[in-house]
Amino acid sequence: MDSTNNQPNLSRRTLALMTAAAATAVVVGSIGIATASAGGEDLAVGEEMQFAQPVAAGFSVREFLIQYVPGAELILGTPDGIDDWGDCPACGMG
Amino acid sequence: MTKFGLSLMPEPAFALAALPVFDEGLIECLEWSFDMGWGSTGRPAWVDALLDEYSTAGWLLGHGVSYSLLGAHGNHQRWLRRLANEVDERSYRWITEHVGFVGAGRFTFSAPMPMPMTRDVVALGVQRLRDIATIVDCPVGVENLATCLSTQDAVEQGRLVRDLLSPVDGILLLDLHNLWCQSLNCDVDIETLLTALPLDRVREIHLAGGRESSTASGRSLRRDTHDQLVPPTLLELLERVAPRCPNLEAVIYERLGTSLTDVAAHNAYRADLRTVSQVVAGLPAPDPAPVMTSPEATLESSDGGLNPMPPSGRAMDQMAQYQANLLDCLDRGRSHHEIEGELRNAAPQLAPDHMDDDLVEVAAQLTRTWGVLA
Numbered sequence: 001m002d003s004t005n006n007q008p009n010l011s012r013r014t015l016a017l018m019t020a021a022a023a024t025a026v027v028v029g030s031i032g033i034a035t036a037s038a039g040g041e042d043l044a045v046g047e048e049m050q051f052a053q054p055v056a057a058g059f060s061v062r063e064f065l066i067q068y069v070p071g072a073e074l075i076l077g078t079p080d081g082i083d084d085w086g087d088c089p090a091c092g093m094g
Numbered sequence: 095m096t097k098f099g100l101s102l103m104p105e106p107a108f109a110l111a112a113l114p115v116f117d118e119g120l121i122e123c124l125e126w127s128f129d130m131g132w133g134s135t136g137r138p139a140w141v142d143a144l145l146d147e148y149s150t151a152g153w154l155l156g157h158g159v160s161y162s163l164l165g166a167h168g169n170h171q172r173w174l175r176r177l178a179n180e181v182d183e184r185s186y187r188w189i190t191e192h193v194g195f196v197g198a199g200r201f202t203f204s205a206p207m208p209m210p211m212t213r214d215v216v217a218l219g220v221q222r223l224r225d226i227a228t229i230v231d232c233p234v235g236v237e238n239l240a241t242c243l244s245t246q247d248a249v250e251q252g253r254l255v256r257d258l259l260s261p262v263d264g265i266l267l268l269d270l271h272n273l274w275c276q277s278l279n280c281d282v283d284i285e286t287l288l289t290a291l292p293l294d295r296v297r298e299i300h301l302a303g304g305r306e307s308s309t310a311s312g313r314s315l316r317r318d319t320h321d322q323l324v325p326p327t328l329l330e331l332l333e334r335v336a337p338r339c340p341n342l343e344a345v346i347y348e349r350l351g352t353s354l355t356d357v358a359a360h361n362a363y364r365a366d367l368r369t370v371s372q373v374v375a376g377l378p379a380p381d382p383a384p385v386m387t388s389p390e391a392t393l394e395s396s397d398g399g400l401n402p403m404p405p406s407g408r409a410m411d412q413m414a415q416y417q418a419n420l421l422d423c424l425d426r427g428r429s430h431h432e433i434e435g436e437l438r439n440a441a442p443q444l445a446p447d448h449m450d451d452d453l454v455e456v457a458a459q460l461t462r463t464w465g466v467l468a
Contacts (some may be wrong), residue, residue: 010116014147017140018116021109 095235096336097153097344098374099123100367101300104130104141105351112367116144120371123153123187125298128180129160129173133180141340149184155298156186156232157267163222163236164209165195166414169202170222174229181230187234188297188342189226190267193219193239193255196455199418202468205460207420208242210446211250214405214413217257221404226260230275232448235265237300238291239317242271243430243457248276252290259295266292268339269300270331271348273323275316279453288335296339297382301328301370302348309452317456321353323366345374376406418439424461428453429453 100112102124115121119120124147131137137145148154155420158177177189194206209215219236227236237256242248255266268291303322306314324347336342347370354360405413419440423433430449440446 009119011145013112014140014143015117016115017143018109020112021138021140022113023104 095379095448096342096374096377097122098371099125099153099155099344099346101127101346101348102144103156103349103351104138105354107354108250108349108351109140111351111363115364115367115371120367123155123346125155125157125343125344127157127159128186129176132176133239134391145184147320149186152187154184155346156180156188157237158187159206160190160196160198161191161222163191164194164215164219164413165198166218166410166417168195168197169297170225170411172201177226178229181232181296186232187229188235188265189216190235190237190265190298191222191226191368192239193251193258195417196237197466198414198421200406200463200467201421202467203464204238204421205241205464207417207457207461208251208387208445209254209303209413209417210246211246211254212444214409215427215444216254216257216415217403217405218410219254220261223262223264224256233265233297235259235263235267235295235297237267237269238272240275241268241457241460242276242280244446244456245280245282246446246448248280248282248287249290251276251289253290256290256292259292264295265297265341266295266434267298267300268293268296268335269302270335271300271302271304271318274328274331275318278282278316280450284331288338290332292370293335294340296342298344299332299336299339299342300346300348301332307456309455311452313452314458315452319353320348320350323362324370327372331343332373336377336380340380342377342380343382345370347375360380370439404410412441412444421442421461421465424454424458425460425465 099121102108112121124144133140145154151291158173159171162172167371180186181189186302194208197203197208221235223234236255237249238255257391258264259266273287275285276282277287302318302320302322303324304317305322307317308314332345336345347367349363354363416437419434419436423436428436430451433454434449435449
């Protein structure tokens with residue numbers, strides 16, 4: 001962040017860490033699908049399922065995050081990915 | 095310009111929902127309830143990264159939830175030791191706590207509960223604020239509560255806040271939703287509540303959403319649940335109140351991370367943040383006096399207010415008994431008549447009259463929801 005004019009200009013690392021946390025929220029949703037699938041009629045139970053719906057509809061988590069979360073490509077490995085600071089400590093995605 | 099910011103929540107869903115508005119540069123300051131991060135699970139890396147950035151920029155606002163400012167007994171010394179570590183680690187612009195007590199008797203924690211306005215209560219609160227001020231290198235202050243057990247609690251809160259802040263030259267975190275809840279639930283004109291508060295001490299304003307709930311008697315009460323959008327009435331109130339707060343520096347939007355449960359909620363939350371950000375940007379530019387940063391400066395009253403002696407041991411015992419009995423009665427679902435009788439026996443000098451059964455019912459729900467048994 002630029003401390004001279006106090007304008008929030010978050011570092012790439014902070015945005016990437018937040019994106020990783022956001023990915024965690026989405027992944028929790030996709031795990032919810034697997035759990036619910038095993039439970040048959042319980043499939044539609046749980047608000048967290050809403051996170052997983054795009055994934056269930058055919059998006060990969062990666063596609064969904066890149067569409068939905070600005071900066072997601074930082075943790076999901078694009079040509080300008082995060083090699084300069086290594087794997088994400090929040091979720092292990094690098 | 096008044097800054098706009100968020101109360102930071104550590105849940106991944108909060109990161110998912112708020113990331114775009116951080117990326118857009120809308121979040122100019124950040125409030126952190128630092129004692130939420132003192133648990134055994136620690137803080138996520140992304141939370142630490144955000145805290146570091148806003149601390150470096152001078153716009154990290156500290157807000158405690160578990161100090162128990164008006165609590166007679168508790169773990170105050172341990173809390174203060176942890177606060178000392180916290181302020182060694184990061185720079186906070188100021189530190190605030192709630193005007194109330196949390197936990198007593200069987201409970202180690204609870205939702206903040208109000209205390210009646212007495213000389214001993216003021217003396218205790220001033221002492222607790224001074225204890226914080228001797229540790230931190232920034233101003234200290236208090237936030238007004240939404241919870242009240244009687245109309246008297248709501249009406250007297252302004253005077254209580256004034257008398258607590260004056261001896262320490264403290265700052266006021268004005269929670270407009272809390273104030274609005276009290277105005278609606280106690281049927282007191284919000285202007286009456288506002289006028290009682292020291293608006294010249296307001297450095298920070300809280301905005302939040304809430305919801306109506308029905309009591310057993312069928313009465314509808316507004317609750318400060320932090321799980322909804324900020325209502326338009328509150329934005330109108332902000333536009334009316336902010337010009338009366340010459341030292342206002344920051345407006346903080348509060349929303350529980352656990353309430354951001356689906357994509358629709360995320361979209362609505364972000365749209366609301368953008369709306370509120372625009373309203374804050376349109377507020378008249380205040381000209382705040384510099385914040386006092388030395389502990390010594392906070393130990394003298396700037397306006398000749400009360401500078402009370404610490405309460406006696408007997409007074410502390412009475413307050414402790416009052417607080418323990420109140421939480422116990424709320425947890426057991428006692429009526430307001432039974433609670434008044436119990437408190438009158440335990441602490442005659444503190445016992446309130448005219449508790450409101452519906453407000454007591456809400457306080458009982460809060461105690462059962464947030465109360466942690468020893």
